[in-house]
Amino acid sequence: MIEVKNVSYAYNGNIALQNVTFSSKDEFVAVMGPNGSGKTTLIKLIMGLLESEKGEIKVFGREAKEARNLIGYMPQKDTIARHFPIRVKDIVLMGTTKRRFYTKEDIEKAKKSLEEVGLPHLWNERFSSLSQGQQQRVMFARALAKEPKLLILDEPFSAVDLPSRDKMIDILNEKRREGMEIIIVVHNINPILHEIDKVLLLNKKAIAFGSPREVLNQETLKKAYGTDIQIVVCKEGYCHPLIGDEHA
Amino acid sequence: MLDEFIIRAIIAILLLAINASIAGTFTIFKDMPFLVAGSAHAALAGAAMMIALENYININPLFGAIIFAILVAFSAAKAKQANVAIGIAFAFSMAVAVLFISLIKEQAARVWGLLFGDLLLLTNDDIFLMAIATVLIIxxxxxxxxxxxxxxxxxxxxxxxxxxxxxxxxxxxxxIAVSTVVTMKAVGAILVYAMLIAPAAAANxxxxxxAGVFTMAAFFALFAGFIGLLLSIYFPFSPSAIAALVATSIYFILYKKGS
Known part of the structure:
Protein backbone atom coordinates (compact mmCIF):
# COMPACT_ATOMS: atom_id res chain seq x y z
CA MET A 1 0.00 0.00 0.00
CA ILE A 2 1.41 3.36 -1.06
CA GLU A 3 0.19 6.77 0.02
CA VAL A 4 1.74 9.85 -1.54
CA LYS A 5 0.33 13.13 -0.18
CA ASN A 6 1.18 16.58 -1.55
CA VAL A 7 4.76 15.59 -2.29
CA SER A 8 7.12 18.14 -3.82
CA TYR A 9 10.77 17.85 -4.75
CA ALA A 10 13.31 20.13 -6.42
CA TYR A 11 16.87 19.60 -7.64
CA ASN A 12 18.89 22.74 -6.80
CA GLY A 13 15.79 24.89 -7.02
CA ASN A 14 14.48 23.24 -10.22
CA ILE A 15 11.09 21.79 -9.50
CA ALA A 16 10.87 18.10 -10.32
CA LEU A 17 7.59 17.32 -8.58
CA GLN A 18 4.89 19.59 -7.23
CA ASN A 19 2.09 18.58 -4.86
CA VAL A 20 1.75 15.06 -6.18
CA THR A 21 -0.92 13.00 -4.48
CA PHE A 22 -2.03 9.46 -5.19
CA SER A 23 -2.51 6.20 -3.39
CA SER A 24 -2.71 2.57 -4.37
CA LYS A 25 -3.48 -0.65 -2.60
CA ASP A 26 -2.54 -4.02 -4.07
CA GLU A 27 -2.59 -2.64 -7.58
CA PHE A 28 -0.53 -2.63 -10.75
CA VAL A 29 0.19 1.06 -11.36
CA ALA A 30 1.92 2.60 -14.36
CA VAL A 31 3.57 6.01 -14.14
CA MET A 32 3.85 7.78 -17.46
CA GLY A 33 4.75 11.24 -18.68
CA PRO A 34 7.21 13.06 -20.94
CA ASN A 35 10.97 13.17 -20.34
CA GLY A 36 11.79 15.18 -17.23
CA SER A 37 8.26 14.84 -15.88
CA GLY A 38 9.49 13.50 -12.53
CA LYS A 39 8.70 9.79 -13.00
CA THR A 40 12.05 8.51 -11.75
CA THR A 41 12.14 11.15 -9.00
CA LEU A 42 8.77 9.92 -7.77
CA ILE A 43 9.86 6.29 -7.47
CA LYS A 44 13.12 7.35 -5.81
CA LEU A 45 11.03 9.20 -3.22
CA ILE A 46 8.85 6.10 -2.72
CA MET A 47 11.98 4.02 -2.11
CA GLY A 48 13.42 6.63 0.24
CA LEU A 49 16.43 7.28 -2.02
CA LEU A 50 15.41 10.94 -2.00
CA GLU A 51 13.68 12.82 0.80
CA SER A 52 10.68 14.90 -0.11
CA GLU A 53 10.87 18.58 0.77
CA LYS A 54 7.15 18.76 1.32
CA GLY A 55 4.41 16.23 1.83
CA GLU A 56 4.32 12.70 3.12
CA ILE A 57 4.98 9.25 1.71
CA LYS A 58 3.94 6.03 3.42
CA VAL A 59 4.73 2.60 2.07
CA PHE A 60 2.80 -0.18 3.80
CA GLY A 61 2.16 2.33 6.61
CA ARG A 62 5.87 3.00 7.13
CA GLU A 63 8.19 5.86 6.25
CA ALA A 64 9.63 5.26 2.78
CA LYS A 65 13.15 4.47 4.05
CA GLU A 66 11.81 1.96 6.57
CA ALA A 67 9.97 0.00 3.91
CA ARG A 68 12.94 -0.75 1.67
CA ASN A 69 13.12 -4.36 2.79
CA LEU A 70 9.66 -4.86 1.23
CA ILE A 71 10.66 -3.40 -2.14
CA GLY A 72 12.20 -5.12 -5.15
CA TYR A 73 13.73 -2.61 -7.54
CA MET A 74 14.78 -2.76 -11.14
CA PRO A 75 16.66 0.44 -12.06
CA GLN A 76 16.95 2.06 -15.46
CA LYS A 77 19.47 0.21 -17.57
CA ASP A 78 21.77 3.23 -17.91
CA THR A 79 22.41 3.47 -14.17
CA ILE A 80 24.16 0.12 -13.83
CA ALA A 81 27.80 -0.65 -14.58
CA ARG A 82 28.55 -2.98 -17.45
CA HIS A 83 32.27 -2.40 -17.81
CA PHE A 84 33.54 -5.20 -15.57
CA PRO A 85 33.08 -8.97 -15.86
CA ILE A 86 30.42 -9.48 -13.23
CA ARG A 87 28.47 -12.70 -13.67
CA VAL A 88 24.73 -13.19 -13.84
CA LYS A 89 24.69 -15.23 -10.63
CA ASP A 90 26.49 -12.42 -8.73
CA ILE A 91 23.79 -9.97 -9.81
CA VAL A 92 20.75 -12.12 -9.05
CA LEU A 93 22.23 -13.13 -5.70
CA MET A 94 22.47 -9.44 -4.78
CA GLY A 95 18.68 -9.38 -4.60
CA THR A 96 18.35 -12.27 -2.17
CA THR A 97 19.75 -10.82 1.00
CA LYS A 98 21.80 -8.08 2.58
CA ARG A 99 23.77 -10.61 4.61
CA ARG A 100 27.48 -10.72 3.95
CA PHE A 101 27.50 -14.37 2.88
CA TYR A 102 24.98 -16.22 0.78
CA THR A 103 23.25 -19.29 2.20
CA LYS A 104 22.06 -22.33 0.26
CA GLU A 105 18.54 -20.87 0.39
CA ASP A 106 19.75 -17.60 -1.13
CA ILE A 107 21.32 -19.50 -4.01
CA GLU A 108 18.12 -21.52 -4.54
CA LYS A 109 16.05 -18.33 -4.47
CA ALA A 110 18.32 -16.68 -7.04
CA LYS A 111 18.23 -19.74 -9.31
CA LYS A 112 14.44 -19.86 -9.06
CA SER A 113 14.15 -16.19 -10.08
CA LEU A 114 16.44 -16.67 -13.02
CA GLU A 115 14.35 -19.66 -14.06
CA GLU A 116 11.20 -17.55 -13.74
CA VAL A 117 12.52 -15.05 -16.27
CA GLY A 118 13.46 -17.93 -18.56
CA LEU A 119 17.24 -17.64 -18.31
CA PRO A 120 18.43 -20.45 -16.00
CA HIS A 121 21.16 -21.41 -18.48
CA LEU A 122 22.84 -18.00 -18.08
CA TRP A 123 23.66 -18.47 -14.35
CA ASN A 124 27.42 -18.54 -14.94
CA GLU A 125 27.55 -16.14 -17.88
CA ARG A 126 29.19 -12.73 -17.95
CA PHE A 127 26.53 -10.03 -17.71
CA SER A 128 28.22 -7.86 -20.31
CA SER A 129 28.13 -10.69 -22.88
CA LEU A 130 24.31 -10.85 -22.83
CA SER A 131 21.94 -9.05 -25.16
CA GLN A 132 20.20 -5.95 -23.77
CA GLY A 133 16.95 -7.88 -23.46
CA GLN A 134 18.66 -10.64 -21.49
CA GLN A 135 20.39 -8.08 -19.28
CA GLN A 136 17.05 -6.47 -18.48
CA ARG A 137 15.58 -9.87 -17.63
CA VAL A 138 18.51 -10.58 -15.32
CA MET A 139 17.88 -7.28 -13.53
CA PHE A 140 14.21 -8.23 -13.35
CA ALA A 141 15.21 -11.58 -11.80
CA ARG A 142 17.27 -9.73 -9.19
CA ALA A 143 14.22 -7.67 -8.20
CA LEU A 144 12.08 -10.84 -7.99
CA ALA A 145 14.70 -12.73 -5.97
CA LYS A 146 13.98 -10.46 -3.04
CA GLU A 147 10.40 -11.82 -2.97
CA PRO A 148 9.13 -8.28 -2.41
CA LYS A 149 5.67 -7.04 -1.49
CA LEU A 150 6.15 -4.09 -3.81
CA LEU A 151 7.95 -4.29 -7.12
CA ILE A 152 9.23 -1.03 -8.65
CA LEU A 153 10.49 -1.07 -12.21
CA ASP A 154 12.00 1.92 -13.99
CA GLU A 155 11.67 1.67 -17.78
CA PRO A 156 12.00 -2.13 -17.77
CA PHE A 157 11.20 -2.53 -21.48
CA SER A 158 13.73 -0.01 -22.70
CA ALA A 159 15.81 -1.58 -25.51
CA VAL A 160 14.22 -4.94 -24.82
CA ASP A 161 13.36 -7.34 -27.66
CA LEU A 162 9.72 -8.30 -28.03
CA PRO A 163 9.98 -11.88 -26.68
CA SER A 164 11.78 -10.59 -23.57
CA ARG A 165 9.17 -7.88 -23.10
CA ASP A 166 6.28 -10.33 -23.44
CA LYS A 167 7.94 -12.73 -21.02
CA MET A 168 8.35 -9.92 -18.47
CA ILE A 169 4.71 -8.86 -18.86
CA ASP A 170 3.53 -12.46 -18.31
CA ILE A 171 5.56 -12.61 -15.10
CA LEU A 172 4.21 -9.25 -13.92
CA ASN A 173 0.66 -10.50 -14.45
CA GLU A 174 1.44 -13.65 -12.52
CA LYS A 175 3.00 -11.68 -9.64
CA ARG A 176 0.02 -9.36 -9.65
CA ARG A 177 -2.31 -12.37 -9.26
CA GLU A 178 -0.16 -13.59 -6.38
CA GLY A 179 -0.83 -10.27 -4.63
CA MET A 180 2.35 -8.34 -5.37
CA GLU A 181 1.93 -4.60 -5.72
CA ILE A 182 3.66 -3.17 -8.79
CA ILE A 183 4.72 0.31 -9.87
CA ILE A 184 6.16 0.56 -13.33
CA VAL A 185 7.62 3.67 -14.96
CA VAL A 186 7.13 3.58 -18.71
CA HIS A 187 7.70 5.82 -21.66
CA ASN A 188 5.46 3.71 -23.87
CA ILE A 189 2.45 2.41 -21.97
CA ASN A 190 0.89 0.43 -24.81
CA PRO A 191 2.44 -2.99 -24.12
CA ILE A 192 0.94 -3.03 -20.60
CA LEU A 193 -2.14 -0.90 -21.06
CA HIS A 194 -4.51 -3.87 -20.83
CA GLU A 195 -2.76 -5.31 -17.80
CA ILE A 196 -2.54 -2.38 -15.39
CA ASP A 197 -5.11 -1.28 -12.81
CA LYS A 198 -4.18 2.39 -12.64
CA VAL A 199 -2.19 5.04 -14.50
CA LEU A 200 -0.55 8.09 -13.01
CA LEU A 201 -0.10 10.68 -15.72
CA LEU A 202 2.66 12.95 -14.60
CA ASN A 203 4.26 16.18 -15.66
CA LYS A 204 5.78 17.52 -12.47
CA LYS A 205 2.19 17.58 -11.19
CA ALA A 206 -0.18 14.63 -11.17
CA ILE A 207 -2.22 15.40 -14.28
CA ALA A 208 -4.56 12.46 -13.75
CA PHE A 209 -4.72 9.26 -11.76
CA GLY A 210 -7.17 6.43 -12.21
CA SER A 211 -7.96 3.47 -14.43
CA PRO A 212 -6.52 3.63 -17.97
CA ARG A 213 -10.01 4.24 -19.40
CA GLU A 214 -10.51 7.21 -17.05
CA VAL A 215 -7.07 8.75 -17.44
CA LEU A 216 -5.99 8.32 -21.04
CA ASN A 217 -7.78 10.69 -23.36
CA GLN A 218 -6.69 13.45 -25.69
CA GLU A 219 -7.32 16.19 -23.14
CA THR A 220 -5.20 14.71 -20.32
CA LEU A 221 -2.47 13.63 -22.71
CA LYS A 222 -2.25 17.12 -24.17
CA LYS A 223 -2.02 18.53 -20.67
CA ALA A 224 0.81 16.14 -19.81
CA TYR A 225 2.79 16.28 -23.06
CA GLY A 226 2.04 19.86 -24.08
CA THR A 227 0.97 18.84 -27.56
CA ASP A 228 -1.74 16.85 -29.28
CA ILE A 229 -1.11 13.15 -28.95
CA GLN A 230 -2.71 10.84 -31.43
CA ILE A 231 -4.65 8.01 -29.92
CA VAL A 232 -5.97 4.72 -31.22
CA VAL A 233 -8.99 3.18 -29.53
CA CYS A 234 -8.73 -0.59 -29.52
CA LYS A 235 -11.70 -2.94 -29.68
CA GLU A 236 -11.63 -3.35 -25.89
CA GLY A 237 -12.19 0.42 -25.63
CA TYR A 238 -8.73 1.48 -24.39
CA CYS A 239 -7.15 4.67 -25.72
CA HIS A 240 -3.63 3.84 -26.89
CA PRO A 241 -1.49 6.97 -27.10
CA LEU A 242 0.97 7.01 -30.00
CA ILE A 243 4.07 8.26 -28.24
CA GLY A 244 7.64 7.71 -29.35
CA ASP A 245 8.56 5.30 -32.08
CA GLU A 246 6.43 2.39 -30.96
CA HIS A 247 2.79 2.44 -31.91
CA ALA A 248 -0.10 0.52 -30.46
CA MET B 1 73.74 -12.20 -1.46
CA LEU B 2 71.08 -9.65 -2.25
CA ASP B 3 71.60 -6.06 -1.23
CA GLU B 4 69.17 -4.93 1.50
CA PHE B 5 67.97 -2.14 -0.81
CA ILE B 6 67.05 -4.77 -3.38
CA ILE B 7 65.28 -6.89 -0.77
CA ARG B 8 63.24 -3.90 0.33
CA ALA B 9 62.44 -3.11 -3.29
CA ILE B 10 61.26 -6.70 -3.85
CA ILE B 11 59.01 -6.52 -0.79
CA ALA B 12 57.71 -3.15 -1.98
CA ILE B 13 56.87 -4.61 -5.40
CA LEU B 14 54.94 -7.46 -3.74
CA LEU B 15 52.98 -4.95 -1.65
CA LEU B 16 52.49 -2.71 -4.66
CA ALA B 17 51.05 -5.64 -6.62
CA ILE B 18 48.55 -6.37 -3.83
CA ASN B 19 47.48 -2.72 -3.81
CA ALA B 20 47.25 -2.62 -7.60
CA SER B 21 45.10 -5.73 -7.44
CA ILE B 22 42.69 -4.51 -4.76
CA ALA B 23 42.58 -0.71 -4.92
CA GLY B 24 43.35 -0.58 -8.64
CA THR B 25 40.61 -3.05 -9.50
CA PHE B 26 37.97 -1.33 -7.41
CA THR B 27 38.98 2.02 -8.90
CA ILE B 28 38.33 0.56 -12.35
CA PHE B 29 35.06 -1.05 -11.20
CA LYS B 30 33.95 2.30 -9.74
CA ASP B 31 35.05 3.94 -12.99
CA MET B 32 37.01 6.59 -11.07
CA PRO B 33 40.63 6.25 -12.20
CA PHE B 34 41.22 9.97 -11.78
CA LEU B 35 40.78 9.50 -8.02
CA VAL B 36 44.24 7.92 -7.85
CA ALA B 37 45.88 10.92 -9.53
CA GLY B 38 43.87 13.33 -7.36
CA SER B 39 44.71 11.51 -4.13
CA ALA B 40 48.40 11.24 -5.00
CA HIS B 41 48.76 14.95 -5.67
CA ALA B 42 46.71 15.90 -2.62
CA ALA B 43 49.01 13.66 -0.62
CA LEU B 44 51.93 15.84 -1.67
CA ALA B 45 50.20 18.83 -0.09
CA GLY B 46 49.59 16.87 3.12
CA ALA B 47 53.19 15.73 3.30
CA ALA B 48 54.51 19.25 2.56
CA MET B 49 52.28 20.66 5.30
CA MET B 50 53.51 18.15 7.89
CA ILE B 51 57.14 18.88 6.94
CA ALA B 52 56.48 22.62 7.27
CA LEU B 53 54.95 22.05 10.71
CA GLU B 54 57.63 19.58 11.82
CA ASN B 55 59.01 21.97 14.44
CA TYR B 56 55.61 22.07 16.11
CA ILE B 57 54.13 18.62 15.45
CA ASN B 58 56.53 15.80 14.83
CA ILE B 59 54.50 13.25 12.91
CA ASN B 60 55.51 11.18 9.88
CA PRO B 61 54.62 13.34 6.82
CA LEU B 62 52.87 10.32 5.30
CA PHE B 63 50.06 10.73 7.86
CA GLY B 64 49.47 14.25 6.54
CA ALA B 65 49.53 12.78 3.04
CA ILE B 66 46.95 10.14 3.99
CA ILE B 67 44.62 12.75 5.54
CA PHE B 68 44.74 14.98 2.45
CA ALA B 69 44.22 12.01 0.13
CA ILE B 70 41.21 10.86 2.16
CA LEU B 71 39.78 14.39 1.94
CA VAL B 72 39.90 14.12 -1.84
CA ALA B 73 38.20 10.72 -1.63
CA PHE B 74 35.47 12.21 0.58
CA SER B 75 34.89 15.12 -1.79
CA ALA B 76 34.58 12.62 -4.66
CA ALA B 77 32.16 10.45 -2.68
CA LYS B 78 29.99 13.44 -1.76
CA ALA B 79 29.92 15.15 -5.14
CA LYS B 80 27.38 14.46 -7.86
CA GLN B 81 30.12 14.89 -10.46
CA ALA B 82 32.97 13.03 -8.83
CA ASN B 83 35.57 13.84 -11.49
CA VAL B 84 34.91 17.56 -11.22
CA ALA B 85 35.28 17.39 -7.44
CA ILE B 86 38.53 15.43 -7.78
CA GLY B 87 39.82 17.93 -10.34
CA ILE B 88 39.11 20.90 -8.09
CA ALA B 89 40.60 19.13 -5.05
CA PHE B 90 43.62 18.22 -7.20
CA ALA B 91 44.17 21.86 -8.21
CA PHE B 92 43.58 23.12 -4.66
CA SER B 93 45.99 20.64 -3.10
CA MET B 94 48.69 21.29 -5.68
CA ALA B 95 48.44 25.00 -4.86
CA VAL B 96 48.74 24.16 -1.16
CA ALA B 97 51.69 21.86 -1.90
CA VAL B 98 53.57 24.53 -3.86
CA LEU B 99 52.84 27.07 -1.13
CA PHE B 100 54.28 24.85 1.61
CA ILE B 101 57.23 23.78 -0.53
CA SER B 102 58.09 27.47 -0.97
CA LEU B 103 58.09 27.79 2.83
CA ILE B 104 60.38 24.81 3.42
CA LYS B 105 63.00 25.35 0.77
CA GLU B 106 65.74 23.41 2.55
CA GLN B 107 63.37 20.42 3.11
CA ALA B 108 61.65 20.60 -0.27
CA ALA B 109 63.67 17.66 -1.60
CA ARG B 110 61.74 15.36 0.76
CA VAL B 111 58.48 16.37 -0.91
CA TRP B 112 60.00 16.05 -4.38
CA GLY B 113 61.02 12.55 -3.28
CA LEU B 114 57.36 11.73 -2.92
CA LEU B 115 56.61 13.19 -6.32
CA PHE B 116 59.03 10.85 -8.06
CA GLY B 117 59.51 8.07 -5.49
CA ASP B 118 62.28 5.53 -5.65
CA LEU B 119 61.94 1.80 -5.25
CA LEU B 120 65.61 1.50 -4.33
CA LEU B 121 65.63 4.13 -1.62
CA LEU B 122 62.91 2.77 0.63
CA THR B 123 63.65 2.51 4.35
CA ASN B 124 62.52 -0.20 6.77
CA ASP B 125 59.98 2.27 8.15
CA ASP B 126 58.56 2.83 4.67
CA ILE B 127 58.19 -0.91 4.12
CA PHE B 128 56.65 -1.36 7.56
CA LEU B 129 54.07 1.37 6.90
CA MET B 130 53.29 -0.06 3.45
CA ALA B 131 52.85 -3.54 4.91
CA ILE B 132 50.56 -2.40 7.74
CA ALA B 133 48.38 -0.37 5.37
CA THR B 134 48.25 -3.22 2.84
CA VAL B 135 47.17 -5.74 5.49
CA LEU B 136 44.42 -3.35 6.63
CA ILE B 137 43.28 -2.85 3.04
CA ILE B 138 43.17 -6.64 2.49
CA ILE B 176 41.78 3.65 -2.62
CA ALA B 177 43.22 6.94 -1.34
CA VAL B 178 45.24 5.24 1.41
CA SER B 179 46.47 2.64 -1.01
CA THR B 180 47.61 5.39 -3.36
CA VAL B 181 49.58 7.16 -0.63
CA VAL B 182 51.37 4.10 0.69
CA THR B 183 52.42 3.00 -2.77
CA MET B 184 53.50 6.44 -3.97
CA LYS B 185 56.49 6.37 -1.64
CA ALA B 186 57.82 3.58 -3.84
CA VAL B 187 56.88 4.81 -7.31
CA GLY B 188 56.09 8.49 -6.81
CA ALA B 189 52.95 10.58 -7.09
CA ILE B 190 53.18 10.81 -10.86
CA LEU B 191 53.78 7.14 -11.65
CA VAL B 192 51.51 5.68 -8.97
CA TYR B 193 48.67 6.38 -11.37
CA ALA B 194 50.21 4.06 -13.94
CA MET B 195 51.06 1.36 -11.41
CA LEU B 196 47.63 1.25 -9.74
CA ILE B 197 45.41 1.84 -12.74
CA ALA B 198 47.09 0.28 -15.78
CA PRO B 199 47.39 -3.32 -14.42
CA ALA B 200 43.76 -3.35 -13.27
CA ALA B 201 42.53 -1.73 -16.49
CA ALA B 202 44.44 -4.30 -18.55
CA ALA B 203 43.16 -7.16 -16.38
CA ASN B 204 39.60 -5.85 -16.70
CA ALA B 211 38.33 -12.93 -9.33
CA GLY B 212 40.25 -13.08 -12.59
CA VAL B 213 40.59 -9.28 -12.69
CA PHE B 214 42.05 -9.19 -9.16
CA THR B 215 44.50 -12.01 -9.90
CA MET B 216 45.58 -10.75 -13.30
CA ALA B 217 46.03 -7.16 -12.05
CA ALA B 218 48.35 -8.42 -9.30
CA PHE B 219 50.30 -10.46 -11.83
CA PHE B 220 50.67 -7.56 -14.28
CA ALA B 221 51.83 -5.19 -11.51
CA LEU B 222 54.27 -7.79 -10.21
CA PHE B 223 55.66 -8.39 -13.68
CA ALA B 224 56.02 -4.65 -14.39
CA GLY B 225 57.64 -4.04 -11.00
CA PHE B 226 60.21 -6.81 -11.39
CA ILE B 227 61.11 -5.81 -14.94
CA GLY B 228 61.65 -2.25 -13.66
CA LEU B 229 63.81 -3.47 -10.80
CA LEU B 230 65.82 -5.86 -12.94
CA LEU B 231 66.61 -3.27 -15.60
CA SER B 232 67.53 -0.67 -12.99
CA ILE B 233 70.14 -3.04 -11.56
CA TYR B 234 71.97 -3.33 -14.87
CA PHE B 235 71.21 0.05 -16.44
CA PRO B 236 70.97 3.55 -15.00
CA PHE B 237 67.17 3.60 -15.34
CA SER B 238 64.58 4.62 -12.79
CA PRO B 239 62.87 1.34 -11.74
CA SER B 240 59.53 3.13 -11.22
CA ALA B 241 59.61 4.64 -14.69
CA ILE B 242 60.37 1.27 -16.33
CA ALA B 243 57.68 -0.44 -14.22
CA ALA B 244 55.13 2.21 -15.23
CA LEU B 245 56.15 1.88 -18.89
CA VAL B 246 55.73 -1.89 -18.76
CA ALA B 247 52.38 -1.63 -16.95
CA THR B 248 50.95 0.85 -19.43
CA SER B 249 52.38 -1.10 -22.39
CA ILE B 250 50.54 -4.23 -21.20
CA TYR B 251 47.34 -2.21 -21.28
CA PHE B 252 48.00 -0.91 -24.80
CA ILE B 253 48.88 -4.38 -26.09
CA LEU B 254 45.68 -5.89 -24.65
CA TYR B 255 43.67 -2.90 -25.84
CA LYS B 256 44.95 -3.39 -29.36
CA LYS B 257 44.25 -7.12 -29.21
CA GLY B 258 40.74 -6.50 -27.92
CA SER B 259 39.84 -3.90 -30.53
Missing part, protein backbone atom coordinates in the same frame (compact mmCIF):
# COMPACT_ATOMS: atom_id res chain seq x y z
CA UNK B 139 41.12 -7.17 5.66
CA UNK B 140 38.60 -4.41 4.85
CA UNK B 141 38.19 -5.51 1.24
CA UNK B 142 37.78 -9.17 2.17
CA UNK B 143 35.22 -8.26 4.82
CA UNK B 144 33.20 -5.93 2.57
CA UNK B 145 33.88 -7.40 -0.85
CA UNK B 146 30.18 -7.99 -1.52
CA UNK B 147 29.18 -4.45 -0.53
CA UNK B 148 31.98 -2.88 -2.58
CA UNK B 149 30.99 -4.93 -5.61
CA UNK B 150 27.31 -4.10 -5.19
CA UNK B 151 27.88 -0.32 -4.93
CA UNK B 152 30.23 -0.45 -7.91
CA UNK B 153 27.58 -2.20 -9.99
CA UNK B 154 24.45 -0.39 -8.87
CA UNK B 155 24.55 2.20 -6.09
CA UNK B 156 20.80 2.76 -5.88
CA UNK B 157 20.01 -0.94 -6.06
CA UNK B 158 22.37 -1.46 -3.13
CA UNK B 159 20.53 1.20 -1.12
CA UNK B 160 17.16 -0.41 -1.80
CA UNK B 161 18.63 -3.75 -0.77
CA UNK B 162 19.34 -2.21 2.65
CA UNK B 163 23.09 -1.81 2.24
CA UNK B 164 24.56 1.38 3.71
CA UNK B 165 25.74 2.34 0.25
CA UNK B 166 26.92 5.85 1.10
CA UNK B 167 29.01 4.62 4.01
CA UNK B 168 30.59 1.88 1.90
CA UNK B 169 31.24 4.36 -0.89
CA UNK B 170 33.18 6.61 1.49
CA UNK B 171 35.01 3.59 2.88
CA UNK B 172 35.97 2.22 -0.53
CA UNK B 173 37.18 5.56 -1.88
CA UNK B 174 39.17 6.12 1.33
CA UNK B 175 40.78 2.70 0.92
CA UNK B 205 39.93 -6.08 -20.48
CA UNK B 206 41.26 -9.61 -20.44
CA UNK B 207 39.81 -11.47 -17.44
CA UNK B 208 36.56 -13.39 -17.64
CA UNK B 209 35.55 -13.03 -14.02
CA UNK B 210 35.79 -10.67 -11.06
Missing amino acids: IVCLAFNREFLFISFDMEGAMVQGIKANFFNYLLLSI KKAGSI
